[in-house]
Amino acid sequence: MREVKVGLVGFGFSGATFHAPVIEAVEGLTISTVVSSNADKVHRSLPEVKVVSSVEELLTDQEIELVIITTPNEFHFPMAKQALEAGKHVVLEKPFTVSVEEGERLIAVAEESHRLLSVYHNRRYDSDFLTIQQLVKEEKLGSVITYEAHYDRYRAEVRDRWREQDKKGSGILFDLGSHLIDQALTLFGKPDSVYADIMAQRVKGKTDDYFHLILHYGKKRVILHGGSLVKKHGPRYQIHGIKGSFLKWGIDPQEEALIAGRVPGDAGWGEEAPEQFGVLTNEEGNHVVKSLPGSYQTYYAEVYQALIEDSAPTVTAEEALNVMKVIELAFKSSEEKKVMHWV
Numbered sequence: 001m002r003e004v005k006v007g008l009v010g011f012g013f014s015g016a017t018f019h020a021p022v023i024e025a026v027e028g029l030t031i032s033t034v035v036s037s038n039a040d041k042v043h044r045s046l047p048e049v050k051v052v053s054s055v056e057e058l059l060t061d062q063e064i065e066l067v068i069i070t071t072p073n074e075f076h077f078p079m080a081k082q083a084l085e086a087g088k089h090v091v092l093e094k095p096f097t098v099s100v101e102e103g104e105r106l107i108a109v110a111e112e113s114h115r116l117l118s119v120y121h122n123r124r125y126d127s128d129f130l131t132i133q134q135l136v137k138e139e140k141l142g143s144v145i146t147y148e149a150h151y152d153r154y155r156a157e158v159r160d161r162w163r164e165q166d167k168k169g170s171g172i173l174f175d176l177g178s179h180l181i182d183q184a185l186t187l188f189g190k191p192d193s194v195y196a197d198i199m200a201q202r203v204k205g206k207t208d209d210y211f212h213l214i215l216h217y218g219k220k221r222v223i224l225h226g227g228s229l230v231k232k233h234g235p236r237y238q239i240h241g242i243k244g245s246f247l248k249w250g251i252d253p254q255e256e257a258l259i260a261g262r263v264p265g266d267a268g269w270g271e272e273a274p275e276q277f278g279v280l281t282n283e284e285g286n287h288v289v290k291s292l293p294g295s296y297q298t299y300y301a302e303v304y305q306a307l308i309e310d311s312a313p314t315v316t317a318e319e320a321l322n323v324m325k326v327i328e329l330a331f332k333s334s335e336e337k338k339v340m341h342w343v
Helices: 013-024 039-045 055-059 073-085 100-113 127-137 172-188 254-259 296-309 317-336
Strands: 004-009 029-035 050-052 064-069 089-093 117-120 144-150 193-199 210-217 220-227 237-241 244-248 278-282 285-289
Touching: 004 013, 004 055, 004 296, 013 029, 013 039, 013 064, 013 089, 013 254, 013 296, 029 055, 029 064, 039 050, 055 064, 055 073, 064 073, 064 296, 073 089, 073 100, 100 117, 100 317, 117 296, 117 317, 127 172, 127 237, 127 244, 127 278, 144 172, 172 210, 172 220, 172 317, 193 317, 210 317
Parallel strands: 004 029, 004 064, 029 050, 064 089, 089 117, 144 220
Antiparallel strands: 144 237, 193 210, 210 220, 237 244, 244 278, 278 285
């Protein structure tokens, strides 16, 4: 296989946990350089890589074909633009950018440069969502009428991290909401309109830590919800169709496994425990549905294939831009207290 050398920008939680071990598990991709201010941390995980202090230095390496950016959201646009203009293919950590306008400009630069541009919407490859995709595709529920997805957690204290500060692209809607939005758009496409309620519920909250979105698709309603003060979780997914309902608790195990130091390819990778399997209810009764294995490595395998074949990646920049459009409509809806129509 042809080797594609990768430059990784940032080695915080996202870069070190969600990207580096997943990239390393994909045959053909090799991380050769990391931009980080903490070389010791990088070398504990990737002893052979070169560590540099700036994006500019990374971009001078002509052997690097793919640049992956895992910095705080406000830096996505300038760094991606710089990399694309230097002739590199680019993968951005989600969300795409901090505005639709920035996303549109990056797409234009990628097209002018004839370079791949994609966004790491890795939760398309969660075990629960892959299972739901299959159920919908096989019409096990019939026509879906109501789809509800939650990304709840309990974090009562506001922490000193950029995602919880008053910064561009901070807050739970950009962070967790973008996952749920991408999943919904993958299943159902662009909505007719968006209604949203977004706020900071925690004491001393500096950015949004709660969202409730309703996407309208004719008579179908897609409800996306996230909160930071949820001690006891209900179902993560509730899907109701003409033929039946599907309820699913728990969350894909890959994040927990990556944090624990496991890597894709380990025995049982991405497999949920039986007690987390969802239940399909129809006129014949209740049926436990075994979850498909999650596979974050598939995202990067597909990026590699797109580079080799000079084709579009599975997660396109245009799809990521649609996530940004929903986020912008949601904030406007919450502020103006009205339904916002897709234009």
